[in-house]
Amino acid sequence: MKINDILYNGLVEGNKELEIDLLAYYPIGKIESDNEIELHYLLHDRWEKTSNPKSLNNQTARFIRILARQDTLVKIRLGMGYIAYEEKAYTDAFKNKSGWTGGDGIFSFNIKNGNDSYNQEDSKTVFVFGDTFVGEISNEDDRRVPPILMPNNTLAYVDGFDTKNVSFEINTDNENQVCAFFNPDNSSLYxxxxxxxxxxxxxxxxxxxxxxxxxxxxxxxxxxxxxxxxxxxxxxxxxxxxxxxxxxxxxxxxxxxxxxxxxxxxxxxxxxxxxxxxxxxxxxxxxxxxxxxxxxxxxxxxxxxxxxxxxxxxxxxxxxxxxxxxxxxxxxxxxxxxxxxxxxxxxKHAWFWLQDGVVINEDLYFLPLLVEPDLTQKEGMQFKISGVSLIKVPIINEVLDTSKQTQKRTPLFYQSESGYQIIYGNAIMPLTKQSGNMYADGYIYVYGYITENYIRKLVVSRVLEKDFENIDLWEYFDGVGYSKNMFDSAPILEHISCEMSVSPITKGINKGKFVAIYQYDVNSSKIAYSIGDTPVGPFSEPTIFYSTENIISKYGNTTYTYNAKAHPHLSLENELLVSYNVNTYQMEHHEKDGDVYRPRFIKLVEIENE
Missing domain, CATH: 2.60.120.260 (Galactose-binding domain-like)
Incomplete structure (x- = not known):
């Protein structure tokens, strides 16, 4: 699509309010009408009236209300900004009916050389998943065939952009039992x-x-x-x-x-x-x-x-x-x-959820969450977070040697009695020489979030590559400068998700800036982006650019979507590959429909000039 393409062309009857669903989120440019109109657009579940009914000035919207005093022809034209498309090749690549049959988490790393910049066609990618279903899905009715196993993490490898040849990896122990690649084994487990x-x-x-x-x-x-x-x-x-x-x-x-x-x-x-x-x-x-x-x-x-x-x-x-x-x-x-x-x-009875990571030299580092059962919560959410660890995994011949992993506890977690929480590791952006990013300053930026009154607020720290394992050398952005005290962390963006991404923008209208991709308020049908002037902001208000309502309506009301994030090294400069997770609160639903629980992909694309 190009700037000034027509998104809507129709008649608005006089003295009747018309609500228009554009069926997707678009930046809205010029609005042409024969007569005067009053125009509102839906922004984060509230209707906003525009002061200039002839243009929305590139405001992204899907739902628009128009009121005219007399019959009026209205044209709504595409503005400047970004739109999203479904990415079928990657979505289909993770539809698997035997062995690995679904997972969430899905972080990606270029373990060939650690280059995290765009368009790495010669990369070797490892995808890291969280809780994973292992078994079979029936070809006849998509039901999961017992026995159904669920290790807490699995892997997959892909050469370049070859989505037709994804190699799923499931770990087994000495007795051939399915098990996770990464299990808690440090002092925080006790x-x-x-x-x-x-x-x-x-x-x-x-x-x-x-x-x-x-x-x-x-x-x-x-x-x-x-x-x-x-x-x-x-x-x-x-x-x-x-x-x-x-x-x-x-x-x-x-x-x-x-x-x-x-x-x-x-x-x-x-x-x-x-x-x-x-x-x-x-x-x-x-x-x-x-x-x-x-x-x-x-x-x-x-x-x-x-x-x-x-x-x-x-x-x-x-x-x-x-x-x-x-x-x-x-x-x-x-x-x-x-x-x-x-x-x-x-x-403790505990397991890992692997947050984001980073390749440093010949090792891949993770900052996984330590997770424990919490049976006081509703079905599908019976867990609690009790810590953040650090895992270091050697990369040998472009494969993770998980048998030689090392672990340690970290002080990157805090929980008050009132529910106030700080967690670091939900997104990592390396701006190092090895990362290949053009804005390299030698630091690795590690993002996290503060949870307060059920709202997640983005915070950020930075550390030199050589000091990554030494948490006491990390610096936390306090709103003005940097502090060595994690409790000085200042929120830079609200309504983010527990997993997300921050990536450099190297082309187009926002070249030189950074884009945060996240699920608006964690578990929702809305995927958003915000543009930051620097790795620490200031970031723009959330812009909703994609709705997952079609997925939720397809699979039923126990379905939810969450934790959208970008995968820069698998993206082109003007087409950012974005994944999001699909899940259900009910185990019975998982058993009846094996197609629900797997990642879906979209592309965030900058609109072309006329």
Whole structure:
């Protein structure tokens, strides 16, 4: 289509309001009429009256209302901007009836060389899916044939743009059982009185550390991903405000030694006697003033001076509430803590949902969500997010070697008791030399969202490529500049989805800017874009450019669509490939119709000049 093409040409009867459905979203240009008219357009579920009924100035709309005082011929012409088309080749490529039979998530990465710029016809793409159906779909009635399996993630490989030859990959274990490629295997998987509690800030409430009963030896090791100059350490001794009557502070550490890791060797630094805590806010500051890679706290078990308990007690426990480590006044959070003694440490029932990722050198990194069951929610939504991890996977001969993956917990998640939430990793845009993006500045931009009053608001951080694994070196956009504190993150766009994308624009009317693609308000029939002047905005208000109502009406009212995103390296410069997920809230619906649960694709195309 071209600018000034006619979208509507018809008669509007006098003194009657006519509502026009253009059947798709278009940027509206000139509006021609024989007589005066009053014009409204539907914007985000509300009707807006235009002050100039002769043009909508390229406002994107689908529904228009026109009121004329007398019979009037009206022409509505296409304006300047973007329109969307269904992309049948990619949609059909993920319609598979045996083995891999549907999945969501669908992030794509060029693992040939990490080039994420447009038109990478010689790429080797790995698609990464979330929850996946494995089994068979009947050719006769599209029902799923039992048994039906669902690993939490699968893969697919594609050479170039060859959608006719998608190679789906399903993982199996030593007994040939279907399983996920990526399962949680790091310290965030455990709960209880674990040592990790001492440096975990993901929740409001304080979960302490407690040793096992009557330990003969007790030490805690705090490990950093790299060396930091440590100003001081604040130790919050054990205190339980809910059980004051039992004198809980007697379990607090007393005589301890601090050992510092300098050049990968521990040396004695200081012996200290900690005081009792009489509140949750009591702490003891220990000045360090050295560059170290970690430290140990060792409890002195001689002379019964390890804690404040009466040693005549049969059961002795040792506890701490928090250990805060500061480098140049920054609270470090990317710390692993190990101990030789813990009261209880239980593995959670949890799985990964793989958020976005990035290729760095010869490795693919993900920032997956740690997900746990939540049976208080309605069917199809019985889960909760409890953390964000980091996975590093080697790329060997243009294939992911998942057997050599490594994992760690990250501090990129926070949940308050009131429901306020911060999560990072829902979109990643590399502007590095390896990414091939023409606006490369050396940074990887990692996006996330704040959830507040059920609205998702986009936030953004950045990190140099070499520092990606060290979360304490990330910087968070605070609305003006950058801060090392995730809680300073400032929203830059509202109504975004939990998975989305931000990509450079290298051609056309918005060349030099950036486009965010997302599902408007996560689970909806509306896919939107916003244009940003820079990777951190300011971004334009959401522009709805595609409706998935045809999919929802086709499969029924339990169907929903969600998490639209772009795939730049599989796109042309003026045709952005966009996927979105289709799902249903009911397992019975999945069983009856195996065609529902799979990604669909569209293309966002810039309108040509006349």
């Amino acid at each position: 709960e209880g009185y674990t040592a990790l509690n001492l440096v975990d800030y993901s929740l409001d409430n304080i979960n302490p550390y407690l040793s096992g009963y009557n330990p003969h030896k007790l030490e805690l090791e705090f490990k950093f991903p790299t060396e930091f100059f440590i100003d001081y350490i604040d130790i919050y001794n054990y205190f339980d405000k809910d059980h004051i009557e039992y004198n809980p502070q007697r379990r607090g550490f007393k005589d301890i030694s601090i050992l510092l890791n300098v050049d990968n060797k521990y040396t004695m630094f200081k012996e200290i006697s900690l005081g009792k805590s009489n509140s949750l806010s009591d702490y003891q500051e220990i000045i360090i003033g050295k560059k170290i890679k970690g430290f140990k706290i060792v409890v002195d078990m001689s002379n019964d001076s390890g804690n404040y308990q009466d040693q005549s007690e049969d059961l002795t426990l040792y506890g701490l509430n928090k250990v805060k480590v500061f480098s140049n006044k920054q609270l470090l959070k990317d710390i692993e803590v190990n101990t030789n003694n813990v009261l209880n440490k239980t593995k």
